[in-house]
Amino acid sequence: MTAIAAIVAGDIIETGDAPISIINPANEELIVELPEADADTVDRAVAAARRSFDEGVWRTMPVEKRQAILRKCGDVIDAAVDRLADIECSNTGIPLSQIGTRQVSRAAENFRFFADYIGQNVGELYEQNPDYLTMVRREPVGVAALISPWNSPIALGSMKIASSIAFGNSCVLKPSEQAPLGISLLVSLLGDAGIPEGVVNLVNGRGMTTGDRLIRNPDVNVVTFTGGTETGRIIMRTAGEHLKPATVELGGKSANIIFDDADFEQALDGALLGIFSNNGQQCLAGSRILVQRGIAKRFVEAFIARAEAIRIGDPRDPATELGPLVSQRHMQHVMSFVPDAGSADRVLTGGRRMPGFDKGYYFEPTLVETTNDSRIAQEEIFGPFAAFIVFDTDEEAYHIANQSRFGLVSYVWSQSIARIMEAQERIEASIVWCNTPMMRELRAPFGGYKDSGVGADGGKACEAFYTRQKTVSIPRRPLTLRKLGLAN
Known part of the structure; x- marks a missing residue:
């Protein structure tokens, strides 16, 4: 199995800092020594995301074409279900029967859901003022840092990717260092769906090194994290120091x-x-x-x-x-x-x-x-x-x-x-x-109260987080303006 430190603009990087031992929890055998993305590699990944965003190939793409690519991502995931389930099972110990039917299928659905969503979202128009029309547009925020957990890497990591890029952003994903293999394979496959280079990048490594470097990079605009509550506090604190919006979905004791x-x-x-x-x-x-x-x-x-x-x-x-x-x-x-x-x-x-x-x-x-x-x-x-x-x-x-x-x-x-x-x-x-066990309605917000988190995932919730509002006012007719500086 190839050890991947990072995937940057489609290029696979196999070298890095101190290796991380990835162990199969079912038999305690070493699967691979994973190199950690060093600071330069993290910065390179963010730079690739920033470049792709600034060049605008993805964010200015017609919505219908972006939808088609997102749906193709779902097809690519479906076609690789056996490969993805196999590596996820080895890395996490989750029963293979549950991974293919629940988690990999959910990953494909994540991309299809947001493809549908962006075809229906609308702006706002205010007409109450007799002299002006005021519209509110939503624009992508830029580069999103996505930090995903080890317990459902493919399902939850893909949710972050799909929701962030659907609105025109670029992203850098850092999976948990405990279970990065399945989601790393998934990211490597997304280029086959036609996503432009640099839109989706990945860096592997520990939270205190790779993750911290990613959050602090000045070209990262927003941060999202799913994981433990104490780690969430650190991430919120770090993001806050740099005035970066963050959503964190944390622990539970339901x-x-x-x-x-x-x-x-x-x-x-x-x-x-x-x-x-x-x-x-x-x-x-x-x-x-x-x-x-x-x-x-x-x-x-x-x-x-x-x-x-x-x-x-x-x-x-x-x-x-x-x-x-x-x-x-x-x-x-x-x-x-x-x-x-x-x-x-x-x-x-x-x-x-x-x-x-x-x-x-x-x-x-x-x-x-x-x-x-x-x-x-x-x-x-x-x-x-x-x-x-x-x-x-x-x-x-x-x-x-x-x-x-x-x-x-x-x-x-x-x-x-x-x-x-x-x-x-x-x-x-x-x-x-x-009267039901767990189910997920992707249209509805999923987040937490109290120590379970800040912010939410879901259709409208993700739109609010991964886009920013722009208010545009236009006169209905030529205006008569006061003329400063002219003598009477």
């Missing part, structure tokens, strides 16, 4: 509220999907499972039985439902939340490194009974590890759900429309999924 009148089987299926999909490594996981007391015993028994039956193993096996965690370091982080024998928190199932594997970062599906003020319920674990909390009244459920520094998503299960409507008003989260 409440999954199951009322006693819920469709039991649907809620059970949804709770399992909400915490164990993507190997449990997702910011929108329903990691706090709140169950009303009347059904709590039955629900927990059913949840445990299903969790213990989840098929764990080689992510390339079509039968596998849960693969390994992404790295040894992350597995140690997840294991640090397992309560000791004398703890008030009680392990109901799991809580161990999965037995039977000589290699690989496999961790058992875990459920711990706890209270909402515990570390397990308040900190993001980011693994197949759920906190189980019993509540009595609806009011108590809302109080527990909102007692969190995070506010990304929430789930509500009830067959009462009145209860659903009350819940969606009372819960302090940016997204509330009612």
Whole structure:
């Protein structure tokens, strides 16, 4: 496998600074030593993006032609689904069956969605003033720095690329150094769709070096990041020092509220999907499972039985439902939340490194009974590890759900429309999924409240971030102006 430090204006750069070891989490074997893009390479990538923007080949291209190229990007991704899924599986440990059908297909859809969107967006016209027509246009901002996460690299990285370039910008993407291989391959393929050179560039490396250099480059106009909350604070601070707008989609500790009148089987299926999909490594996981007391015993028994039956193993096996965690370091982080024998928190199932594997970062599906003020319920674990909390009244459920520094998503299960409507008003989260596991409506904003982020993705949200407003006023008829400096 070719080690790529950067892709700059279509050129692949294979040399760089201190190499980063990319490990297959399923077998702990070295996949490749990835060279880190040095400062000169980062600056070169930004310069290529700036040059492509200033020359205007992409931003001045007729919308219909830009749409056709974006749709072609989707076709190119579809044609490479097996290659992309294979490398993503090796790099992340996500089951191969989930990558092809969910993440790679989502990447293709991202480009097609924004192709459709830019064909429908409109400006504004104000006619109230009898002497003037005033129109508001939107123009691309310039060069976007895109920093994508390791948990869904292809799906989330492609969202950043598609949304930024659709409006005429150029970009430089820095993937997470833990899982850069799939999205690096995707970027290398986009030239086949007809995107002009320099519009999409990529630099690989660590956040504290490559990422920091990218954000600070004066030719970068906006910054977007998806990842951990503490890193998000650093990025916001750095971008703010240079007066650069930034959006950050960060962590979550989402409440999954199951009322006693819920469709039991649907809620059970949804709770399992909400915490164990993507190997449990997702910011929108329903990691706090709140169950009303009347059904709590039955629900927990059913949840445990299903969790213990989840098929764990080689992510390339079509039968596998849960693969390994992404790295040894992350597995140690997840294991640090397992309560000791004398703890008030009680392990109901799991809580161990999965037995039977000589290699690989496999961790058992875990459920711990706890209270909402515990570390397990308040900190993001980011693994197949759920906190189980019993509540009595609806009011108590809302109080527990909102007692969190995070506010990304929430789930509500009830067959009462009145209860659903009350819940969606009372819960302090940016997204509330009612009687459904996670779904994504690309037209709607996806972001977070509180420590879960600033700004959002989605059609209008991305248009607002990746474009800037220009107000143009034109007289309706010749004006009679005051004549300064003329004698009476």
